[in-house]
Amino acid sequence: MAVNLSAPRAEDLRPVAGLRIGVAEAAIRKVNRKDLTVVLIDAGASVAGVFTQNRFCAAPVQVCREHLAAGDIRAMVINTGNANAGTGEDGLARARATCAALARQLNIAPQQVLPFSTGVIMEPLPLDRIEAGLPAAVADAAPGHWLRAAEGIMTTDTVAKAFSRSVKIDGAEVSITGISKGAGMIRPNMATMLGFMATDAKVAPALMQQLARELAEGSFNRVTVDGDTSTNDSFVVIATNKAAHATITSLDSPAGRALREAMLEVARQLAQAIVRDGEGATKFIAVRVEGGKTGEECRQVAYAIAHSPLVKTAFFASDPNLGRILAAVGYAGIADLDQTKIDLHLDEVHVAVKGGRHPAYREEDGQRVMKKSEITVRVGLGRGDAADTVWTCDFSHDYVSINADYRS
Amino acid sequence: MAVNLSAPRAEDLRPVAGLRIGVAEAAIRKVNRKDLTVVLIDAGASVAGVFTQNRFCAAPVQVCREHLAAGDIRAMVINTGNANAGTGEDGLARARATCAALARQLNIAPQQVLPFSTGVIMEPLPLDRIEAGLPAAVADAAPGHWLRAAEGIMTTDTVAKAFSRSVKIDGAEVSITGISKGAGMIRPNMATMLGFMATDAKVAPALMQQLARELAEGSFNRVTVDGDTSTNDSFVVIATNKAAHATITSLDSPAGRALREAMLEVARQLAQAIVRDGEGATKFIAVRVEGGKTGEECRQVAYAIAHSPLVKTAFFASDPNLGRILAAVGYAGIADLDQTKIDLHLDEVHVAVKGGRHPAYREEDGQRVMKKSEITVRVGLGRGDAADTVWTCDFSHDYVSINADYRS
CATH class of the missing domain: 3.10.20.340 (ArgJ beta chain, C-terminal domain)
Incomplete structure (x- = not known):
């Protein structure tokens, strides 16, 4: 039983313009379970991420770092049931193959895809089942699927974790929505097991890394369940740049501060939700x-x-x-x-x-x-x-x- | 159930010449329980100790450090049921009063007594019950009471911990016997919760601190149950100097090495016994x-x-x-x-x-x-x-x- 945490309602989660989410059941570890999620991002978004400091970082984390450095991210693919960690060169190849499979469907480059995995460590990623599940996930994609995504990334979580709010930036209404998952092996160092946040705010790409770092510092980097820093911790922040306000070029401007505060509030809810739903937590x-x-x-x-x-x-x-x-x-x-x-x-x-x-x-x-x-x-x-x-x-x-x- | 650890037999524990042990039931926390142990040491022994590195060290640990610095230790008093930690100035006064009470009975100075406490933190030490119990403990004192002492210092331990062996030093047979207790809050840093070892070997006082440190390094400082470094960790080594060999003046001499190796073996058994009997341990x-x-x-x-x-x-x-x-x-x-x-x-x-x-x-x-x-x-x-x-x-x-x- 999670501590004072109830499941989000789909209607409380604001879609973020420029972003669609699809979820499928790919039988990665168990059947009849949402275990494969794709996030499709319109061209022109700003994306940044912070990742585990565990030296034994998982293959998808290594691939995420590479692809973020190349820039122009257009999609994310997240599987549960298998962490693709402790899997060596073969694991890296499978993470890259996952990106390539999604890229083929979307007609983008593999480097434009960020892969995420969570689940058991040191077992080979079942690439065939992921590839087989991707078309259904892509076909499912819609802006209103945040709750499905929150459910799609759960492992031992007992409650889906998603929070949303809006904030006025220069008179324009901006949406912020995020999801997270946690439960065990939680003592994030730079980010949690998995956390994703998106906003349609317009944020200069140069600010995104700082924004992601500051959000993680004030939220995910302040929670712990068992002190075990995961191999797969990933926190990604997406600004789709669709909102009707002037691009934010400094986080210390009034608009930058307003956005950061609002996003930090959601990030903290997401991070605290992981603790509230920590494995076996009663307090x-x-x-x-x-x-x-x-x-x-x-x-x-x-x-x-x-x-x-x-x-x-x-x-x-x-x-x-x-x-x-x-x-x-x-x-x-x-x-x-x-x-x-x-x-x-x-x-x-x-x-x-x-x-x-x-x-x-x-x-x-x-x-x-x-x-x-x-x-x-x-x-x-x-x-x-x-x-x-x-x-x-x-x-x-x-x-x-x-x-x-x-x-x- | 402790892991492959059975209770010692009294007849397997070698008395150490120059040292007597007495145990009493003083109802410190619960009735009908051996909870007060005294160790009486003949004049002329060499004594050294290493103690917790927890900055919140217990009152008895602070008093032990003072008294060891003064030298010429003649007795130890150990209570279970109360750790006398997190008790401030009042706790220090009670630890000193415990020493004074035993010193009066033995006609020695309070500074010649080392106090040890283990049990619940942040509750006042019941000095009256300790003082009332001391005469019975002193009256019980005998060289063959090592097993009683091992039982007398147990808290959540399920098995008493005592090991013994002999070693030839320059042709003389030397006895080494030790006891320990642990179970929880075990991640010693310099020493375990409580460990005591004695030998009748003749060891130059100047070597004792080095010997105690090396023994702790190779044994108690290599075990952990839960990572919680206790406030009361204490490990004391006593050489009664009664054996019939020339005084050891270097741990790197053949005699020094032989003694250290034999003592390290017992120290390791004592330390490993704490893990075998770790709270809830099955492996x-x-x-x-x-x-x-x-x-x-x-x-x-x-x-x-x-x-x-x-x-x-x-x-x-x-x-x-x-x-x-x-x-x-x-x-x-x-x-x-x-x-x-x-x-x-x-x-x-x-x-x-x-x-x-x-x-x-x-x-x-x-x-x-x-x-x-x-x-x-x-x-x-x-x-x-x-x-x-x-x-x-x-x-x-x-x-x-x-x-x-x-x-x-």
Whole structure:
């Protein structure tokens, strides 16, 4: 059960002019399952992406990087059921062949296609089934198919993830719609497992990489389920440039700021949705670390807390065993941390002060907060003015069950 | 159920001349439980310790460091049920008061006592019950009580951990006996949760710190259960200097090497026993990383594998979802890792070569190894001659249950 996350309704997702989506059932791993998605992009769009920092990056990630460098992207193809990672030279060839197959149908160059794969690692991509499924996916393409796409990229996700909003840019109404998928192997570094966002805003191509990076930084790069950075993390931002406003040439202009803020809001919803639907998640937890010397050390502490199996199981049990949070602060790797300055709040409950239990803290207050489905952990380091927040979930029996049975 | 680990027999544990152990039931957290242990050391012993690198170190760890610096240690007092960590100034005062209480009974100075605590974090140490229990513990003291001590320091451990052996030094027979406890919050950095070793060998006091550090490096600092470095990790080595050989003045002398090797063997058994009895463990896994540029980067990769919840749940399920191991290698943080050189063995089965699936690898071979209770993962990085090994366990439903219910 995802935490306070319900499935999107198709009518709430705004089409983005210049972009059509088609989905098919290609039986890549299982039958009767939407597992192949194509995104067809009109000529003239601006496209950028950020990808996993895992050195063992998947074949499609390598191909995406090449094709984005060449520019003029016109299509994307996304399969579930197989990650095409840990597959060596053969995997690269299959990712390229996937692009070529779609390019032939669309009469474009293979370099104009971005491939994405998610699923089991180290098994050969079933190219024949992908090629056989592509015509149906292309035939299905329509502007209103965002929900189908969100469903088409799910693996162990229990809820489809799609968010949409509009924003006025220079008087013109601009649409922003995005989808994501996650569930496990989630500790994105540059991007999530898979996230796609599109807008019909007009954005100068030179700005797109910066925009994609800033959106990922403020959203996908702040969530973690299990600390496992995937081999396939990909986040792509598309501006179809169809809207009726002057081209945005700086993200610091009023129009640029308005677009970035609106897109960041959608990106954050997409990223948080991945945590809300984290494998086995029963709680959504924001870990905010304040009073650090740098944002980086705040994140370091926040991730230590968010990754601690002991902290996560305590949240699952609603057990205010909060010393585990202090222990995680202590081993986060800040060499000159002064434990006598550490402060800890659980929502509004003041748990620890100066590194020890707060005199007024009562266990029933901690317990009351721990039983909620959304909780904010706030740690004060007492050494500076920086702060940062990371979003995570708890660690339950179901996480073990899901990952023990994933391939069966 | 601990993995291939049975309880020690009292008669297999060699007394160490110059050292007596007493255990009592002090009802520190629960009644009818051995929870208070004292170790009484004859004058003239050499003592050294290494402690947690967690910046949030517990009060007893801080007091141990002070007292060891002063030298001439004559006693140790160990309680379970309460870690006296995250307890601020008040916790320090209670740790000192514990030392003072034992010192009064033994007619020694408080600075000659080392205190150790393990259990729940951030709750006040019940000093009254410890003081009330000390006379019984002291009255119980006898050289043959090593097994009682191993039982007396258990928390969520399911099996007492004690190992013993003898070694000839210059023709004299020397005894080495040690105990440890672990189970959860185990990713020692300098030492384990609690480990104590004693020998009657004669070791120059100046060598003791080096000896303790080297023993910890080769044993406790190579195991992990859940990646949570405890606030209380302590490892103490005592040489009572009673044996009939010339004092060892260099660890590189033949006598020094013989002693170190024998002690390292016991230290490794103690450390591995903690993993075998890791919370919820059903498998014992050695992660060996070879072909690194440095030992440090080999450990970094080995720990990334050993801490991955996805890898650990796959071992629990005996599921050869081995791409998860490659993913962990990829995110271990080696920036210039070349994935096309990565090699992976599971015991004798060659799983991956040059970063992709080995052509001869068959899933049933991987499955066969995964079903065993002891497994060696061997990763080749293909970039140098360094190697290192880390020992860990799998991640099961019981880990979640134990940690969700720990305090109830």
